[in-house]
Amino acid sequence: MRAMKVKRRLGILSALLVLPSLGVAQVGAPQVKRETYKRAVIDSAGRLAITASNGRTIIVPKQGEQSSFGDPIVSPAQTAVGAQANFPNCCTSYDIPLQLVVYAHGKIHRFTGIDLPIFEWQFADGGTRVAFGQEPVHFGCSIHYELRDIQSERRIASADIPEPCGQDSDPTIPAIPRWVAALRSARRH
Numbered sequence: 001m002r003a004m005k006v007k008r009r010l011g012i013l014s015a016l017l018v019l020p021s022l023g024v025a026q027v028g029a030p031q032v033k034r035e036t037y038k039r040a041v042i043d044s045a046g047r048l049a050i051t052a053s054n055g056r057t058i059i060v061p062k063q064g065e066q067s068s069f070g071d072p073i074v075s076p077a078q079t080a081v082g083a084q085a086n087f088p089n090c091c092t093s094y095d096i097p098l099q100l101v102v103y104a105h106g107k108i109h110r111f112t113g114i115d116l117p118i119f120e121w122q123f124a125d126g127g128t129r130v131a132f133g134q135e136p137v138h139f140g141c142s143i144h145y146e147l148r149d150i151q152s153e154r155r156i157a158s159a160d161i162p163e164p165c166g167q168d169s170d171p172t173i174p175a176i177p178r179w180v181a182a183l184r185s186a187r188r189h
Contacts (some may be wrong), residue, residue, distance in 0.1 A: 034105060040072035040081040048072055050081050050103055060103050063110070067095045075127025080104035080150055082130060084118055092137055098145050100132055111145050111153070122186050124179055130158065131183045141165035145180045 037055040043049040048060035048069050062069070063085070069109075070084035081104075085098035097118050100111040111118070113134050121132035124147060134144045140163060147157040157182050162173060176184070 003060050003144050034079055036078040037074050038078065039081070039105075041072055042072065042083075048081070048083055048101065048103070053078070058103065058109055059071075060101060065097075068101075069101070070097060073123070075104075075123040077127040079129045080123065082121065082123065084121070085110070089137065096137060100130060102130060102150050108151055110152055111148055114144055116144065120183060120186075122183055124182070131179050133180075133183060135163070139165060145177075145183065147177075147179050 013116055024150035037050050037058075037073075040048060040050045042102060043059070046062060046068055046072045050058040050060065060069075065087055067088055068086045068186055070086060072081055072083040074081050074127065082102040085101045086095040087098045092170070096138050098115070100112060100118050100121050102109045111130065111132065113132065116134035116136060118132045118134050121130060123129070124131045128151070130148050131147045132143065134146075137140070142160050142162045145159045145161065146155055153167050157177060157179065159174075159177055160167050161176060161180065
């Protein structure tokens with residue numbers, strides 16, 4: 001009988017020792033604090049330079065043919081920093097923003113959507129997601145919008161909203177999702 005009790009206690013102790021390796025939260029275990037960012041600028045080399053709250057500098061380099069970054073924005077919760085990535089374009093006299101670059105939780109995320117220029121964007125849900133609008137450089141008849149989770153890069157939602165163009169100066173506008181309305185409202189301010 002005593003041997004069974006000892007065996008059962010050893011089994012319970014073994015299970016408790018295995019819990020951390022299974023990723024099970026322990027009561028009273030310290031929580032990992034997410035890194036936060038206090039500012040971001042474009043440095044003299046044209047890279048995105050982020051200052052973390054602890055004073056550490058994080059450099060996000062340009063990639064491939066990228067010519068520059070747009071003005072960086074720190075998310076409302078200060079857990080992410082984003083900027084448009086500009087690239088040369090054969091058919092314009094200016095570079096165009098073909099990517100949205102977001103740095104969050106130690107990782108660089110590059111969003112391209114449907115490979116059209118990303119002319120407008122903002123953080124959503126406190127900085128855990130980004131919403132952006134894409135359209136051709138000239139003469140687009142609609143704007144493609146996407147809402148994406150930053151960490152997983154997964155597309156949460158998308159919407160194509162008609163815009164006045166050509167002879168159709170008053171297109172039928174479908175119901176606009178709230179996240180698109182928030183992005184469009186920010187564009188007007």
